[in-house]
Amino acid sequence: HGKRAASSISAYLQGKEIPLSSQQDSAKDIEKIYKDIDPKKPKIARAKVPTLEVNKRIKNFKESNLSMDEETAKGEAARCIDCGVCCECFQCVEACKAEAINHDMADRWLDINVGSIILAPGFDCFDPSKYTQYRYAKSPNVITALEFERILSASGPYEGHLIRPSDKKEPKKIAWIQCVGSRDVHDGAHPYCSAVCCTYAIKEAIVAKDHSKDDLDTAIFYIDMRTYGKDFERYYNRSVEEGVRFI
Numbered sequence: 001h002g003k004r005a006a007s008s009i010s011a012y013l014q015g016k017e018i019p020l021s022s023q024q025d026s027a028k029d030i031e032k033i034y035k036d037i038d039p040k041k042p043k044i045a046r047a048k049v050p051t052l053e054v055n056k057r058i059k060n061f062k063e064s065n066l067s068m069d070e071e072t073a074k075g076e077a078a079r080c081i082d083c084g085v086c087c088e089c090f091q092c093v094e095a096c097k098a099e100a101i102n103h104d105m106a107d108r109w110l111d112i113n114v115g116s117i118i119l120a121p122g123f124d125c126f127d128p129s130k131y132t133q134y135r136y137a138k139s140p141n142v143i144t145a146l147e148f149e150r151i152l153s154a155s156g157p158y159e160g161h162l163i164r165p166s167d168k169k170e171p172k173k174i175a176w177i178q179c180v181g182s183r184d185v186h187d188g189a190h191p192y193c194s195a196v197c198c199t200y201a202i203k204e205a206i207v208a209k210d211h212s213k214d215d216l217d218t219a220i221f222y223i224d225m226r227t228y229g230k231d232f233e234r235y236y237n238r239s240v241e242e243g244v245r246f247i
């Protein structure tokens, strides 16, 4: 009923006539909308999302999950049991191993005291290719912080070994350039401080030193060091003690 309620509300708000079928649901109408699920229908496994072959992604930052082709995607969409008009078949309850679906749950308004609220709306990584002065698009050794995270990761392109993308040798020096794409009003950058990159640059410098066999020279070039958050100033102090340079 949810979809029909929404279309009736939409029609009402726009001053249009409410669709007749929403006003006159008869048992027969409902029957027409609900889809019977044939208990004899065989179960078919879901199609797998194709992935890039290991040898094509092992030493680079290419996305490993690819898209389904149109035919497979349409086949998967056709599996939908039309939950837009929930007929309480409880197949979702049966399928959810975590027992997270509760058809009796109703909306509730709660007043609760919390210390902090985490908003996780996702993000798009800033593309620094447009800044020719940094040569991101030209030099394989100029990478974003997220790509550097992948280099440091055991599941990353170099299995956690700290090596340069260009010649696969260990670097002797690494420089971090702060605020690229933030605190800037030019070339599509954001005028605000993203509030996290100073702290994760410090973390990356400390971890890079840990991963390096020889003494690694790490230098962070900054405008202001903004280590927001409880105790992150101590983390900054620790990095100075461990030899990270701030310029």
Ligand code: SF4
Pocket (backbone or CB within 6 Å): 081, 082, 083, 085, 086, 087, 088, 089, 090, 091, 092, 093
């Ligand atoms: S009970 Fe679950 S699976 Fe069945 S129609 Fe409703 S939402 Fe879909």
Ligand code: SF4
Pocket (backbone or CB within 6 Å): 178, 179, 180, 182, 183, 192, 193, 194, 195, 196, 197, 198, 199, 223, 224, 225, 226
């Ligand atoms: S000041 Fe630090 S946290 Fe703020 S945008 Fe620059 S690098 Fe990021």
